[in-house]
Amino acid sequence: MPRVYVSSVINAPAAEVWARVRDFNALPRWHPRIRESRIEDGLPSDKIGCVRAFRLQNGDALREKLLGLSDYDMFVTYAILESPMPLTDYVATLRITPVTDGDRTFAEWSADFECAEADADDLVAGIGTNVFQGGFDALKRHFTR
Numbered sequence: 001m002p003r004v005y006v007s008s009v010i011n012a013p014a015a016e017v018w019a020r021v022r023d024f025n026a027l028p029r030w031h032p033r034i035r036e037s038r039i040e041d042g043l044p045s046d047k048i049g050c051v052r053a054f055r056l057q058n059g060d061a062l063r064e065k066l067l068g069l070s071d072y073d074m075f076v077t078y079a080i081l082e083s084p085m086p087l088t089d090y091v092a093t094l095r096i097t098p099v100t101d102g103d104r105t106f107a108e109w110s111a112d113f114e115c116a117e118a119d120a121d122d123l124v125a126g127i128g129t130n131v132f133q134g135g136f137d138a139l140k141r142h143f144t145r
Contacts, residue, residue: 002120004092006132007108012143014098014105018074020139021094024066025052030142031135033057051081060084067091080113087115087123107136 010017020030025045027034037054039045045052046069053063061082068077074097080090092111099106109132115123 001089001112001114002124003110003112004124004128004132005108005110006128006136007106008133008136008140009099010105010107010136010139010143011102012105012139013103014074014096016143017105017107017139018071018096020142021096022046022069022071022074022076024050024069024076024078027052027054030138031131032138033130033134035059068093085123085127086119087113089114107139109135 020026023045025037025039027037033056035055035057037052040051040053043050046066048066048068050066051063052066053061055061062084063081064078065081066076066078068075073095075093075095077091077093079092080087083090090111090113092109094109095107097106097108111127113123
């Protein structure tokens with residue numbers, strides 16, 4: 001089972017970073033690769049089980065289901081339901097942790113999934129670089145204003 005793991009330090013308090021990423025429907029507001037997003041069936045974006053349907057800047061469509069969200073532990077866990085990527089059983093967690101030295105944030109994003117062995121390296125690299133690190137880089141830019 002391939003695994004992607006990316007971590008970063010963001011120069012902002014964890015509560016501020018969490019406020020930016022917490023909303024399961026807010027990807028277009030902070031991730032540069034996401035064009036639009038909506039929560040299906042009019043459910044609240046923090047209701048466990050809600051599904052977000054979104055489009056990437058290139059037009060690709062994905063659907064993801066919210067599996068877990070904790071304001072206390074500052075994490076969100078979700079599964080991909082539909083994606084153009086050749087993978088299955090994708091479950092990811094984005095976690096925010098306070099760094100008390102300098103009031104910064106340790107952010108980590110990980111995912112496990114199944115795929116054909118021939119696709120594994122490209123998927124791990126693409127998700128790690130384009131999705132996870134791309135999101136962290138955008139957060140860093142936002143909080144250096």
